[in-house]
Structures are given as structure tokens and as C-alpha cells.
């Protein structure tokens with residue numbers, strides 16, 4: 001057997017011996033480099049993975065290799081970012097391929113390379129037809145394993161190449177001088193291309209390859225935004241032009257914007273994705289280097305213009321002016337414009353009326369925070385794309401609090417997975433509660449307004465148990481079950497933290513409380529009688545019928 005085959009066998013033996021989250025995190029992406037004179041060198045993708053494997057799994061790996069080779073083995077790890085071929089080992093067969101460096105001109109029309117292009121995946125990319133609006137909106141699309149090439153950043157020598165700011169007298173108009181004075185909304189990162197006075201960049205920003213229609217989960221809260229985005233992707237420039245997507249933070253506006261962009265690119269159209277911040281900076285630079293005509297003509301050759309956070313152009317006179325002309329020119333040529341904003345045009349104060357009315361011309365579609373079932377579907381889909389099996393109870397736990405943003409929801413899931421991985425512990429509701437305690441303990445007020453003491457008293461009356469016994473250590477079933485029901489209802493029906501619940505129940509820690517919650521929750525899921533029992537206990541608590 002050569003090193004590759006030995007490692008493949010080792011991986012198969014190691015897989016069932018470690019927690020699946022741990023396996024995915026640390027063993028995925030490894031491969032055999034060589035096996036010579038008893039020294040087995042394993043390639044690992046990061047120094048962090050190397051440290052983890054060395055400190056936690058070196059001996060396990062060594063003994064596995066000894067078993068396979070029948071001789072003494074010394075294990076070493078070598079870090080390289082290079083991805084091994086899929087056949088190198090069994091652990092990385094699903095790994096993403098490294099990004100190719102790609103610069104291409106869309107339709108060969110732009111002199112500068114457009115950013116945000118992606119290399120078509122090896123499997124057929126989702127076609128626009130496959131995303132027909134007739135697809136049931138609640139369908140949970142599965143994300144394909146996609147292999148996108150993202151252009152690498154050319155070397156930056158910003159300071160050295162940046163020319164001196166021209167004297168105000170060189171501006172051709174008052175408006176241009178005013179624009180040149182306009183500060184960018186936020187400090188932008190240095191340009192990723194070499195900066196020269198003869199070059200006016202109209203490059204778009206990179207679009208996130210994960211933000212596709214297939215990875216977007218549709219529910220009541222985003223049905224309209226999703227349906228209109230799909231319609232626009234299918235018929236750019238012909239329907240809902242402009243499309244104005246608005247809503248609170250982290251609710252999927254950028255995701256839909258990029259999904260339209262990807263669909264446009266798949267159809268061979270020239271797509272430019274930008275933010276109002278970048279748009280502003282480009283105008284400022286064009287004016288500074290007297291390249292406004294070049295800027296305009298280049299900007300107007302695109303088929304789909306996608307602008308994120310349009311609200312930020314409000315009050316920036318020259319930017320609004322330039323955007324107005326860009327808008328008119330594209331719209332007159334039946335080119336698609338899609339913008340996002342954190343609020344509807346009406347609520348963007350200091351936006352010029354003529355722009356406001358243009359934004360209202362096409363279609364306004366809002367996104368709202370997802371409701372519980374929708375949050376569950378989003379979390380399940382995220383788990384699938386992360387290739388993590390997360391128990392239903394844990395997903396339900398994460399989805400439980402009213403979560404105003406999908407970004408927060410994703411953050412909570414990532415935190416729980418990282419917590420389990422780092423502690424090498426199984427993913428349970430108690431563990432999720434520990435991982436999220438600082439976030440989820442701040443529960444919104446419940447409708448029942450019960451206190452922990454009221455729950456305790458009510459439970460004792462309902463089950464006819466002495467409160468001291470409930471708070472004590474006794475493990476009889478007659479006491480344990482009411483105690484667990486108390487934990488469950490205190491957690492569900494009061495605003496108390498785990499710590500407060502634990503204190504009310506005789507000084508128990510939060511893990512015990514969550515274990516009790518988990519037990520009752522699981523019983524309720526398996527047994528309708530238990531569900532009825534809990535409903536009846538709650539009813540008695542709320543109606544003080546004892």
C-alpha cells in the first residue's frame with residue numbers, strides 16, 4: 001500500500017472513532033504526503049487544524065497507522081493550503097475545489113474586468129427556467145455543491161500609485177467640485193487594482209457565490225420579494241423595473257440581489273453589483289481625474305445593475321445626480337435595475353423627489369423577519385449546507401426566540417456547532433443552551449406573565465408534591481417528573497434566566513435545567529398524553545383553579 005491508500009484506510013477507521021462534527025472539522029481536507037522510513041507525513045489545510053490534530057489526535061492517528069502498516073510509525077503534519085485531489089482520501093471527497101483565478105469580459109464590452117463573475121460550476125448551474133415562479137414558494141431549495149472561481153486580488157500598491165488630488169480649479173463644474181468634496185460614506189478599502197489617473201474603475205463588487213435562489217428559503221415573510229426577484233431574473237428589464245427590495249437588517253435582501261445577479265450571468269448578461277458607497281467613490285474618483293464621460297459610458301453598458309443599500313446616496317447631491325442619469329439611461333434601454341434599502345423610498349428622507357418617484361415606479365417588495373416555522377426551515381437548510389447533522393431538538397431550541405434577523409440565526413447555529421466541536425461534545429439542547437446562554441437568556445416577556453414562584457406553587461398543587469421535596473435532591477419518579485415539568489414551564493412561561501430557575505429549584509445549575517427542559521420537550525413530542533398533561537398544568541397555572 002502506498003501512503004495515499006494507507007491514509008484512506010486510516011480515515012475510514014478514524015471516522016467512526018471520533019465525533020462526526022470533530023471529524024468534519026479537523027480531518028476533512030487532510031491527505032497523505034508521504035510515508036518513508038517509518039515517518040508518515042499528513043498534509044493539513046491550516047495551522048489551526050495542525051495544532052488540533054497534534055494535540056488531540058496524534059496518538060489515535062499513530063496507533064491507527066501502526067495497526068494498518070504493522071510497523072512503528074512517527075506521525076508528522078505539514079500545513080499547505082493546496083487542496084488535495086478528491087481521491088487523496090476519503091475525508092475530503094465533498095470538499096470544495098480551490099477557486100480559479102478568472103478575469104473575463106462579459107460580452108467583451110467593458111474595458112475593465114468586471115468583478116463578481118463566477119466560473120460555472122462543474123454540475124449544471126441552476127437555470128433560470130428551473131427557478132420558475134410556479135415552484136411552490138415554501139419549497140426548501142437545496143444548495144448544490146458549487147465550484148466557483150473568485151478572481152484573486154491583484155497586488156495593491158495604493159499609496160504609491162495614488163496620484164495627488166487635483167486642485168479644485170481643475171474641476172469642470174461646481175457639481176463636480178462638490179462631489180469631489182463628498183466624503184465616502186464609510187472608509188472604503190483601498191482599491192484592488194493599481195490606481196492610475198488614466199484608469200476609471202467601474203468594476204462591480206464580488207457577489208457571494210452562496211447567495212443563489214437555490215439556497216434561499218422562502219416563507220411568508222419574504223414570499224413577495226422572492227417571487228419578484230425570480231420574475232426579474234427570468235425577464236430582466238421587462239418586468240418590475242426597477243425592483244426595490246427593502247427591509248430590516250440581515251433578512252436576505254443582499255442574498256436575493258446576488259441571486260438575480262448570478263442568474264443574469266448564467267444567462268450571459270453583463271451584471272454589475274455595487275453598493276451606494278462604492279458608486280459614490282467611483283463618481284468622486286471619476287470627477288477627480290476628469291473621467292466622468294468614460295465613467296458614464298461604461299456604467300451604461302451593463303444589462304443588470306444591482307445596487308445595495310441605496311438609502312446611503314440620499315443627501316449626496318452629485319451622487320444622486322449621477323445615479324439619476326445612470327438610472328434613466330439604463331431604464332430607457334430596458335436594462336434591469338435592482339436596488340436594496342433598509343426602508344421604503346418614502347421613508348428615505350432627503351432623497352430627491354425625482355429619484356424617489358423613480359424607485360416607486362417599478363415594484364416595491366419588502367422582507368420581514370421570519371416566523372418560527374420559517375426559521376426552522378432556514379436552520380435545517382444551513383445545517384445541510386454545512387454538512388452537519390444537528391438534532392431536531394437543538395434546531396428547535398435555536399429557532400425558538402423571536403429572532404429579528406437571519407444573520408443572527410446563522411450566528412447562533414454557528415456558535416452552537418463551534419461550541420460542540422471545540423468541546424468535543426455531542427450536540428444537545430443543554431449544550432446549545434450553554435453556548436447561547438448570553439444571547440438567549442434575554443428572553444422577551446412571555447404572554448403568561450408568570451413568575452418562577454407561581455410556577456413552583458402551581459406545580460406542587462397540581463401534582464400534590466411538597467415544595468421542599470421539589471427543590472430537594474430526591475430522585476423518585478413522583479418527584480423528578482414534576483420537577484422537570486417545573487423546569488420546562490419556568491423556561492417556557494417566565495422571563496427568568498436559567499440561573500434564576502436553577503436558584504428557585506434548590507440551586508441547580510443551568511445544564512440540569514436544560515436537561516429537564518429537554519426531557520419534557522421530548523416526551524411531549526413523543527406522547528400526546530404528555531402534551532395534554534402539560535397543557536392542563538399550564539391552564540391550571542394561568543387560571544389559578546386550585
Ligand SMILES: Nc1ncnc2c1ncn2[C@@H]1O[C@H](COP(=O)(O)OP(=O)(O)OP(=O)(O)O)[C@@H](O)[C@H]1O
Nearest residue numbers: 215216217218248249250251252253254255406407
Ligand atoms: N430566506 C433566507 N434563506 C436562506 N438564507 C437567508 C435567508 N435570508 C437571509 N439569509 C442569510 O442571512 C444572511 C444575511 O442576509 P443578507 O446579507 O442578504 O441580509 P440583508 O437583508 O442584505 O441585510 P443588511 O441590510 O444588513 O445588509 C446571509 O447569510 C443570507 O444568506
